Amino acid sequence: MNIAIIGSGNVGGALAKRFADVGHQIILGVRNISEFKGKELLSYSKNISANTIPEAVKAAEIIIISVPAQLTSEVAKSLGDVSGKIIIDTMNAVSLKPEGFTNTGDAIIANCNTSEIVKCFNTTGFENILNPIYEGKGIDMFTAGSSEKARQVAQQLAKEIGFENVYHFGGNDKFTLIEQFAFSWINLAILQKQGRDMAFRIVRR
Numbered sequence: 001m002n003i004a005i006i007g008s009g010n011v012g013g014a015l016a017k018r019f020a021d022v023g024h025q026i027i028l029g030v031r032n033i034s035e036f037k038g039k040e041l042l043s044y045s046k047n048i049s050a051n052t053i054p055e056a057v058k059a060a061e062i063i064i065i066s067v068p069a070q071l072t073s074e075v076a077k078s079l080g081d082v083s084g085k086i087i088i089d090t091m092n093a094v095s096l097k098p099e100g101f102t103n104t105g106d107a108i109i110a111n112c113n114t115s116e117i118v119k120c121f122n123t124t125g126f127e128n129i130l131n132p133i134y135e136g137k138g139i140d141m142f143t144a145g146s147s148e149k150a151r152q153v154a155q156q157l158a159k160e161i162g163f164e165n166v167y168h169f170g171g172n173d174k175f176t177l178i179e180q181f182a183f184s185w186i187n188l189a190i191l192q193k194q195g196r197d198m199a200f201r202i203v204r205r
């Protein structure tokens with residue numbers, strides 16, 4: 001698949017590497033093509049290139065947004081025409097929120113001409129995206145959003161890069177809940193000082 005990634009920092013960079021590893025074409029959508037966080041990704045894989053944000057979006061069927069949450073509306077507006085395209089939102093409105101919204105998914109929906117939006121890859125640290133294997137088995141990933149098409153694509157991508165199961169939280173009304181779930185990881189890993197090498201997996205009896 002052709003995947004545009006807007007925001008090539010910790011999370012966007014980790015996803016770019018992993019998706020390139022499994023054969024996807026990654027186009028980083030950047031503000032300044034000569035200077036941006038993650039520029040070294042260009043030498044990581046021949047499957048990774050960079051372009052302006054509108055050109056990256058034009059070339060892709062999947063768009064991943066991974067920028068600071070308070071910039072969501074501005075970045076969503078900068079994408080241009082995204083009709084029929086899928087947007088994967090990896091963001092969490094941890095402290096700063098997109099103005100007028102409680103979560104980033106709602107801010108994307110309000111500022112883009114696609115309803116194919118899913119939240120995914122937001123519930124764990126970027127180190128766990130680079131390497132989701134614990135005790136010989138992938139950790140779990142989680143999605144939220146009303147678009148079945150977007151959910152299926154996010155699920156497939158998560159499994160391709162090593163996540164074991166992908167559990168769906170529900171529709172767009174669960175955007176805030178999945179961000180709160182991410183805050184639980186942040187709380188344990190960072191605020192309660194358990195360390196970032198920890199992850200969630202559902203177990204059953």
Ligand SMILES: NC(=O)c1ccc[n+]([C@@H]2O[C@H](COP(=O)([O-])OP(=O)(O)OC[C@H]3O[C@@H](n4cnc5c(N)ncnc54)[C@H](OP(=O)(O)O)[C@@H]3O)[C@@H](O)[C@H]2O)c1
Nearest residue numbers: 007008009010011036037066067068069091092122125126
């Ligand atoms: N860090 C984690 O482990 C983690 C885990 C799960 C979810 N998240 C969420 O993922 C998002 C990204 O976090 P991160 O840690 O990857 O951030 P980061 O390393 O600080 O990277 C931010 C990226 O956003 C880009 N950016 C900033 N302003 C922009 C704009 N106006 N237009 C286009 N691009 C812009 C930056 O590009 P430039 O180089 O041009 O500045 C940079 O590539 C956040 O919402 C965070 O809550 C983070």
